Amino acid sequence: MKDLLNGPRYLLQGAALLTRPKLRRFVIIPLLINLLLFGGLIAWAYHWVDGTTQWMLSRLPSWLQWLSFFIVPLFWTTSLVVIFYSFSVVANLIGAPFNGLLAEAVEAHLTGKAFASNWRDVVRDILPATFSELRKLLYYLLRAIPLFILLWIPLVNVPATVLWVLFGAWMMTVQYIDYPMGNHRLFFADQRARLRKRPLLAWSFGGLVMVATMIPVVNFVVMPAAVAGATVMWVREEGLQKR
Template sequence: MDASRIANPVTGAVGRFFAGAGLLLRGLGLYVRSPKLMLFGIVPALISGVLFVAAFATLVYFVDDIAALVTPFADDWSTTARNVLRVIAGLAFLGLGGLLAVVSFTAVTLVIGDPFYEKISERVEERYGGTPGSVEVPFWSSLRRSLADSVRLVALTALVGIPLFLAGFVPVVGQTVVPVIGAAVGGWFLAVELVGAPFYRRGMRLPQRRSILKADRPAALGFGVAVFLCFLIPLGAVLVMPAAVAGATLLARRSLGQPIEER
């Protein structure tokens, strides 16, 4: 489908941004409507969450040593200057690690919990009129495509994260502007990752869904940034993941010009 043919919403960019964020809230509403299904969706997120929390905790534990390792030129500086530089370096490493962890967590969790999240996504589609243009995709074929696309997205996130990591060394800017940009970048990649299931159901791969989301980028960013911020809260990624899948299905339908209001 040509993204340029999708009707642009009449509201401004800010309104579309908050409309996208509101899709996550609507996804959270499924905890009331389908509590058993949503609770099952927490299980794979919990498994993945334990692994990623352990990995990030390891990074936090060794971050001082890593910061010292990449700044050997500061060994002869005054104690204050050396410590300030290495604190900034440590924060930059944690920022890059957090960005990669959030996107990677989503990719891994979607693979682990594919049957659960597919069911959640299908339930949302049924509630709003079904899946126009759906195609039958064998499970293993779908899994291979999902893995390949997820690897590409994580690699792209890493490439984008490197300049942000370097910018993190800039005093003040690195601790104020860069985190905001990081949230926007992470939010975009999360949105692209999470809408995978509804797009695969329609026979669309990564380039197509990326192109279609760009047609209403503010809404995609609003949704993705809301999810990204929730994922930064302790246990947020585990508890919000099923709702994020549900909200992403609504985002996909909105981006494709399909109804997201119950009839």
């Protein structure tokens, strides 16, 4: 149960670190990426989900209107997770090299070790970082599509909704732990293997990231905060204690 509290705590600690003078310069580009993407798309997302919900309800015959009590929460939950995770994927795809730099700077701050990278390293890491993001996207799609189909099957959709939320939280942690672990040459298979040993930690951290992504204004800073928070988790949990 301790991991259920530690996950959110690490995200909040990461957010607090963003105000440190030595780290601010590494936050600027990830913050600008989020501002541009979420600033323009968040209003569209809420408008589309609301409009589509109303359209779906208008198609229900009067004797099935009672289903709206199940359809509306299910559709809103599913749609917002899909939309905002998709936004996060795009934002991280663009900002991946800069997020890696931020993770290294946060780790250097926490451990007192020297910060070795520079902006030339960002350019060098563009292709590897992009490949890593695309691999995570493929991993996500191969699992999200079957889950999404289950959401529309009566009776099955109730447990499927729980699985959908847990999977979304898991993916958020996988997304952001990649940066500190990638800096240590620990890649996708190693990352998932270590997180599987601490599922409650992964779900609680990623769950709060997912919720924060859906909150206006807060979602502008959630990407750098999650990068910093995942790095705090990596350091405090000593590489998730798997050797």
